[in-house]
Amino acid sequence: MRRGWTPRVPELIGAVLAAVLVVAAVVVAQRRNEVVTPLLDGMGFTFDDFAALAPLFGQWGAHVGPGTPVAVVVGVLVVIAGPSVASRLSWWPLMASVWAASLVWIVGLAAVDGWQRGFVDRLTSRDEYLSEVGGIDDIGAMLRGFSDRIVDGQADSWATHVSGHPPGAILTFVWLDRLGLGGGAAAAWLCVIVGSSAAVATAVAVAALVGRDRARRLVPFAVIAPSAIWIGVSADGFFTGVSAWGVALLAVAATGRRPRHDVAGVAAGVLLGFAVYLNYGLTLMALPAVAVLIASRRVRPLIPAVGGALVVAAIFTASGFWWFDGYVAVQERYWQGIASARPFQYWSWANIAALVCAVGLAVPAALSRVVSLPRLRRAEPVTLLVAAALLAVAFADLSRLSKAETERIWLPFQVWLTVATVSIGDRSVRFWLSAQVALALAINHLTYTNW
Template identity: 55%
Template structure:
């Protein structure tokens, strides 16, 4: 419901902007807010928006990083290149638009008009709508808008090329589905088929992930929902639901006001470019709900803390059998536990979550797949492929250029506010979980097992970075939101992404 103040506290014109704090009601809870938030605002002129030094520096660094990542591959700097030992044709196929995986192709499509309309609506009315909606509708609205936004961006490339055909490519899971006659046998023999150059090696994406990813699409096919369109719909719905999960988690870790501020940013995040068209969108949704349930359990926001914690464990446990890299979701999860008000609250959430996650590990072990065996073998498979030709001298820093493209400069500005020592000392959950996601990305980068394609691979972590924009001054939100959606539209219309 809209914010309400006590009639005795209705501000005068002179008091607006004075910094005086007033109690307000949001969704049945009392909050304290600045008096300027109790009256409607027109869209501020850019000259009226004060941008702090931290935001300016962060956006400048992000811009330079992106420009350098796109320009350096054209400068013939020897090992500082996205691809070595490459013919011109191979360079064009695998590094034409480095650090993004795709090809230069200025184009429009059926999704262009809806995408632009959604972007304009989000900028003009998104922040105000997020403040006025009843709380029970806000997560659902964020999910619906995120879903529509992701689908519109995918449809810029057309139905087949942009959506239905994405997961049917020769390296994708759906190519392997028809070969699975016995699910139990596939799990038992899974590790033995990871390495390349064997007669029965799994195709690229299947070999690069634990069996959970392949099993998902096999089960989807078994219930009669086979093919690229149904697989894409699963990834779209699951991936876009991350917006709702983040809103729920932010409310638990911070407060309802912060969740409302985050909602427009996560609903039309640039990450949507890759969420609708890759299995990593599905992985991101699973991991996001795992963290959200853990946040609810840790903060006592729900009366069902133990079931919520167990649900978090099941989802995060399932997540590591979708993608080996989701083991790094332990960092945001630990950040959530650190934010607990008491040690008892942390333990109440931790124990059921760990037990539930171990249950998932035990089921796969009983079925014949041991996660650590797969993890060691997939590292060998990684170096059997194109990874040897992707030098860390370029990708070690250019990966972060793809992160900037995927989260938007508005979110980069928000990240500058995460490094708030006072907030970290008081164990602010909002700051800690975003910092945990950022540390997970740094760890993934330093592992040298994520060179290129990180705009897709790191989606489960990047969706949390987008939420940091909520920390920016409210008066500047529309401008940062505009910067994000313009960046997303530019990337999607200038580059034919490979995902």
């Protein structure tokens, strides 16, 4: 076989095991009337209401759209030319190319469902953020009363996605609207532009910790990850970009020279602090952040980073929103809705199957070469980053506050799992890139995802 198309046996074993998990989740879901529906008796829901495509959130339906040729062309180009371009192009032009290619890939996949349905209208439903933007005239009053409107059943309860997140999420779209960029198209562009930059952020972080040569191996996989399906378009794509740059700037701060690394440290803290006010679950981004500090063997960047994060927390607190009040209320709201119709007996492991669909088979193929006790003992940076992402996923799963939709909800962790692909060598790189592209195209053309 040609160089680049010969997978190693351990890689195949990891990918096959992951695929078996996905198939098992699909089979169990398809037998829902026998296996799962009895668990929902008396709740007023059926398994089909929210998981017809389980373990993914969506429904079956083969289709093509205006984004089909765009996605196919980008995918083919990355498989054929991605590794060589990544190895030869100068670093910063490469990073610009990564951002552009990732953006086109995301938009192309979104437009497979049609431009209006797949892109413009994604954030405009009654459950989404934009449904509440028009009713916010006083930001200060909104922040002071935010937690009081989280629990459902009130006349002024927030829409589902607004209630499920701290106020930084809705504020982002309010600010966008105040800038004259209201509506679904502008909101979607914000999410995909920031979300696509996560591919650059992960490469920058890896380059800072282990050098640009190894980071170049990550680049094609960062561009073409199947998780692009859910970055375009969901607000979690925006959350992903913000948190990814927080970790990346911390890596720069931990490996750079003063005073530049102090500035990067403060910026990292501000972004990671703001991320916690975008999504309660992003407190778990502390794990990749700690991994960066351990890998760099430097603690000092923690000081400016914590300072930056505390500034963000102080602003929100002084404005009237106490994060812990929101967190307590959101747990009550969570169990008022469809969470009660999602049995943990299934989703505790089907969540991981959904995660596999989002990160692609290349990640489990690479894990055996990256995550091992000897590598952990040596505090190898790539191993620490991937292990931290895995630990974050484990905590999120066991919290019982992530049941289904993890292909979207866990996007901020997925980009750090993709870092594992730096271990995929020249011998098999194109094989696994093609597997990533094929999976993403299959999901987007055989199903209608809800995001």
